[in-house]
Amino acid sequence: MNIIQMIKAYGGMVFGKTDYWHPDMNVNIELTAEQVRKYPVDMSAKAEYAGEFDAEEIPLVDVDGHLSYLPVTIAQYALGNYDQWIDTQQPHFRERFLRAANWLQKNLVEYKPGQWGWLNDHDKEMYHLKKPWLSALSQGQALSVLARAYQETHEDSYLETGKRALKAFSVPVAEGGFLALYRGLDYYEEYPSQTPSFVLNGFIFALWGLEEFYLLSQQDEAKERYLVGLATLKKVLPEYQVSYLNWSRYDLYPFKVADIASIFYHKLHIQQLKAMALLTGDDLFTQQAKLWEKGRQSFIRYWLATAYKVRHKLSIRNESSYVPSVKKG
Template sequence: MKYSIIIAVFNRINEVKELLKAAELFDFDDKLGARWLTHVPLPAYQNPGPWQSAFSQSGAISILLRAYQQSQKSKYRKLAKLALKPFQVPVKDGGVSSEAPWGICYEEYTSSVPTLVLNGHIFALFGLFDFQRVFPNDEECNLLVNNGLVSLKKSLAFYDLGFWTRYNYCEAEFYPDIDPATISYHRLHIMLLKVMTRLDPDPIYAEYIEKW
């Protein structure tokens, strides 16, 4: 199945018992839904914590979906649905979405300014794809996936350094003007675009894979 690579990202949780236990670790907010917060400082982006991450939301959604499929308990389905809410809310209001020069960005690291980490946006999409796999007719998720894909394709030109990639597109005064990806992150960007060719067939991914 084409989504197996997404599932493999979370394959450290092998036992159903541990899976269900992990699915309970969330913070609930009436307006923001189910959230998973990181309670450590984020000095690189001047965030003292706790902070929220679209990457974490994505992983939590996949865990909840597995918990639902293993147990058939509706609470895990409902939590997975609630975990979509932060994707619809701007970072400044407690969500994980930022406006970038090219459109929406699902933020791996939330801060007072957009951080716009490329791999974080793509990993966030994986969790949304996973939700779409289980609930293909969910309009809320389908809109998030569509908006995220349109934005991703437009963003690639901004991360392109000609022969290399930027790690992020953070334009904060306290952050370097350009932050080239390390070789490991550069390779990760290429690998993630290869995954995207399977999830969303579009020639733009192959174009940048070859260039990078």
């Protein structure tokens, strides 16, 4: 990938341009811990998919020149349509939501005896991750979809699908799941790389899926996995602080140049922490969100963080194994 290609691929994200893949996702200020309604952050922009569809109107993503199904894109499309359905009560949003939920129900696979998930069939060279692999992000957001589908239809099959998907949250990465350890604490990996990557936004999305699925299914396993992960999040959160910038890190992977969050992901982290504060009542999340908001509002820190992010992208560009190939949904 040359510099021009890199700018085209990452320029908008690094400099904060919003698009379908990277919209503003503000906290749902009506969020409570007792019910499942709109998603914790606003997903409505995901309702109008910017790419191609299959014959059943399920989103397809261009991966290495081939149109493919990405579970995370389909789950986010479903959640976006559900948010729009709640806001507008227009039936076509509900219909789109249920189509995507049904695809997730039909395409959960048993990749090992007793282990179920939505597989990603592409490499993620940035983390030296080879296909196929599960993702706590897509698994968690799929649980959020299935919980809402059950709430809308009262069809038990959605809960049965979700129950199967819970197992992966307790399966170590080495055994095909996405459970890693951070200083002995359980961490659900968006990218289950051999060297843990600890991607913050994906971990938080996974936690929401567990808690929302518990609220609709009353599955103790979902609640236990949520509480264990929540305890980890509280412990690990300070590690994402770039102190001299009041900025966040995207992950904790040991790159030569640390992977500081782009402005898009930094803003997303702030909104996710605001949502966690509403869900838990824990001031830890409020205070961290305020600190990162100070960094976002500082013109100097914003440009220093952006320059650091560009430096990171250039550094991994020079690693021979790094070949970015997939737009993240």
